[in-house]
Amino acid sequence: MDLVKNTAFFVALIASLGMFLLAYFEALKITNQEGKVKGGNMILGFSLAVFFALMANVLM
Numbered sequence: 001m002d003l004v005k006n007t008a009f010f011v012a013l014i015a016s017l018g019m020f021l022l023a024y025f026e027a028l029k030i031t032n033q034e035g036k037v038k039g040g041n042m043i044l045g046f047s048l049a050v051f052f053a054l055m056a057n058v059l060m
Contacts, residue, residue, distance in 0.1 A: 005059055008055075008059050009056055009059040012052045012053075012055040012056035012059060013052075013053075013056040015048075015052040016049050016050075016052035016053040016055075016056055017049075019045050019046075019048045019049035019052060020045075020046070020049040022041075022045045022049075023041075023042050023045030023046045023049060026041045026042040026045055027042050030042060
């Protein structure tokens with residue numbers, strides 16, 4: 001059981017870091033655009049990053 005919990009922790013941690021990076025680069029891309037922009041990917045990325053960070057915190 002400990003192996004499963006540790007594996008789930010590392011998967012959640014890596015997913016959280018990946019989603020924060022995705023949202024960060026999406027925000028950079030949005031700020032360089034003019035006119036209408038779609039922020040759905042950035043909002044989804046930050047939301048998932050926070051979700052995975054909370055999961056990693058609970059699993060620790």
